[in-house]
Amino acid sequence: xxxxxxxxxxxxxxxxxxxxxxxxxxxxxxxxxxxxxxxxxxxxxxxxxxxxxxxxxxxxxxxxxxxxxxxxxxxxxxxxxxxxxxxxxxxxxxxxxxxxxxxxxxxxxxxxxxxxxxxxxxxxxxxxxxxxxxxxxxxxxxxxxxxxxxxxxxxxxxxxxxxxxxxxxxxxxxxxxxxxxxxxxxxxxxxxxxxxxxxxxxxxxxxxxxxxxxxxxxxxxxxxxxx
Numbered sequence: 001x002x003x004x005x006x007x008x009x010x011x012x013x014x015x016x017x018x019x020x021x022x023x024x025x026x027x028x029x030x031x032x033x034x035x036x037x038x039x040x041x042x043x044x045x046x047x048x049x050x051x052x053x054x055x056x057x058x059x060x061x062x063x064x065x066x067x068x069x070x071x072x073x074x075x076x077x078x079x080x081x082x083x084x085x086x087x088x089x090x091x092x093x094x095x096x097x098x099x100x101x102x103x104x105x106x107x108x109x110x111x112x113x114x115x116x117x118x119x120x121x122x123x124x125x126x127x128x129x130x131x132x133x134x135x136x137x138x139x140x141x142x143x144x145x146x147x148x149x150x151x152x153x154x155x156x157x158x159x160x161x162x163x164x165x166x167x168x169x170x171x172x173x174x175x176x177x178x179x180x181x182x183x184x185x186x187x188x189x190x191x192x193x194x195x196x197x198x199x200x201x202x203x204x205x206x207x208x209x210x211x212x213x214x215x216x217x218x219x220x221x222x223x224x225x226x227x
Contacts, residue, residue, distance in 0.1 A: 090215045095183075095198060099156075099219035101139035109197045112185055120182055120201060123208055127201045129184030132172060141219055147175050152221050159212035160195045167202065167210075179203045183214060 090096050097105035112130050119128045132155065143149050150169040157165045170176035180203040185192055192199050196213035205211075 092196070095196075095214055095216060097135060097139045097217045097219070099217075100142050100153075100221065101136075101219050102142050103138065103140045105135070105139050107135070109185060112183065112198065118180065118182065120180055120184075120203055122201065122203065122205075126188055127182055127184035127199070128186035128189070129182040129198065129201065132167075132181040132183060135183065135217070136219070139219065143221075150175065154220060154222070156218040156220060157200050157212065157214050158216040158218065159200075159214055163212040165200060165210040165212050171202070177204075 094106045094108045097107065115130045116134050117128055117130055119126055121127075136155075141153075143153065147170075150173055153169040155167045155169070157167070159165070167181060172179050172181045182201040182203075183198045184201045185198050187193075187199065191197070192213065196215060198214050200210060200212050200214050202210050
């Protein structure tokens with residue numbers, strides 16, 4: 001009985017040794033030794049800090065850029081005492097055309113410079129300006145243009161420092177003498193000297209007494225004498 005048990009034990013040991021040999025047959029001794037010496041790998045998990053969150057229901061937007069004004073606002077004008085703004089006097093910034101006209105005018109130097117211009121040489125000077133006839137056509141006289149009516153009409157020029165001049169329509173109208181009359185803004189290619197910016201020039205005048213600086217032009221007719 002003891003021999004049978006001992007024989008069975010020997011068989012079990014042989015089978016166990018044979019199985020271990022087969023399991024290790026696929027690995028070389030060096031790999032087995034390296035595997036035994038290699039450290040066991042470890043996994044490191046780093047926890048990142050949480051990103052800041054916006055309150056529920058809201059979205060953050062980038063801050064808007066500051067707006068740079070394109071133009072500097074003009075300074076506020078302070079009205080003079082009484083609250084009524086002032087303007088340059090007649091003849092300094094503009095000349096007035098009034099009287100018996102249906103379209104009164106206020107003409108600046110810039111407006112005159114954009115109108116039809118002519119040049120006239122008199123008394124050793126060259127004058128450049130707008131013919132009076134052109135200005136009157138813009139002002140539109142209220143009376144007829146036949147010779148019988150025009151012979152009674154005149155143009156009164158109000159100047160500076162009490163200087164005034166009168167021209168009758170027959171002096172410059174083509175139905176009569178047709179003399180060229182200029183409102184000159186250039187004398188020898190230079191601006192008219194102050195006061196004013198236009199000068200009356202009458203073709204055919206032997207003197208320059210009527211060559212005054214003009215501030216106002218009045219179209220009219222002499223009052224009828226009392227009966």
